[in-house]
Amino acid sequence: MTPVPGVYGAQGLLFDCDGVLVDSDEAAAEAWNAWAREYAPGFDFERDIVHGRPARDTIAELVPSVDRSRAVHALMLREVETAAMVRALPGALELLTSLPATGWTVVTSGVLLVAQARLRAAGLPCPHALVTADDVRHGKPAPDPYRLGARRLGVPAARTVVFEDADAGVRSARSAGVGLAVGVGDRGLHTSAHVVVADLSGIRFDGTQLDLRGARQLRAPSALLEHTETGEDRHDRIA
Structure with a gap:
């Protein structure tokens, strides 16, 4: 053919x-930046995010292992909350x-x-x-x-x-x-x-x-x- x-x-x-x-850029930025104020001060979504990677991989670079599970769960809740955007x-x-x-x-x-x-x-x-x-x-x-x-x-x-x-x-x-x-x-x-x-x-x-x-x-x-x-x-x- x-x-x-x-x-x-x-x-x-x-x-x-x-x-x-x-x-979802605006929704993700709002969720990540709000999350970062508690878990990763200084992190800025627009400047620092690597698009396409799982959030857990980024969080692993930002949060001590002892707090990691809680941080992953907290971000998930933020992202669900901002999904309406x-x-x-x-x-x-x-x-x-x-x-x-x-x-x-x-x-x-x-x-x-x-x-x-x-x-x-x-x-x-x-x-x-x-x-x-x-x-x-x-x-x-x-x-x-x-x-x-x-x-x-x-x-x-x-x-x-x-x-x-x-x-x-x-x-x-x-x-x-x-x-x-x-x-x-x-x-x-x-x-x-x-x-x-x-x-x-x-x-x-x-x-x-x-x-x-x-x-x-x-x-x-x-x-x-x-x-x-x-x-x-x-x-x-x-x-």
């Missing part, structure tokens, strides 16, 4: 949550509600209660196969989260597409061997994603093909795909 630019063969979609499906990003609702029910899930570095609260506040569906920081020993940028996401869909990682906005998430996805990593938004431009789109608007998926031709691309596939897959891989992925 002759390849069509912007159309990719795939059997499942894996979405990061924050920065891809929902805009979260809004869906453009295209997220339209894309998710158009997808085959078993063809997608969310893979987030957040914990389950926070992920559910944010998706609910944004008016987005929450998949039953959701993968969170609670489910893996090693979070992003380790490959474990996206490997588990593919397994829960029952799809080989190489036949999945990941949507990510953070460098840690893209590194996780590519280490897991996913077929295509799509960066989202301005942060996506600072990752090694194969292609970067402004948001999820205009994207279509029918269970076998992902169509990015209607999306606003910030970075085209160009050489990244050419240099990261064999000719056999490329034929298998791009329809």
Whole structure:
């Protein structure tokens, strides 16, 4: 079959949550900065956070081990409290509600209660196969989260597409061997994603093909795909 630019063969979609499906920056900043006044004075979310990492990994660098469990729980409560500030990003609702029910899930570095609260506040569906920081020993940028996401869909990682906005998430996805990593938004431009789109608007998926031709691309596939897959891989992925 002759390849069509912007159309990719795939059997499942894996979405990061924050920065891809929902805009949670303001909510997260309020939660973290309020938390930091007690647990990590001097920490500033806008200046110091590394997007895409599990909160527990950041907390481990800021809080003595004796206080760590209490600090993790306190941050979770703050993030649930501020979830009402979260809004869906453009295209997220339209894309998710158009997808085959078993063809997608969310893979987030957040914990389950926070992920559910944010998706609910944004008016987005929450998949039953959701993968969170609670489910893996090693979070992003380790490959474990996206490997588990593919397994829960029952799809080989190489036949999945990941949507990510953070460098840690893209590194996780590519280490897991996913077929295509799509960066989202301005942060996506600072990752090694194969292609970067402004948001999820205009994207279509029918269970076998992902169509990015209607999306606003910030970075085209160009050489990244050419240099990261064999000719056999490329034929298998791009329809």
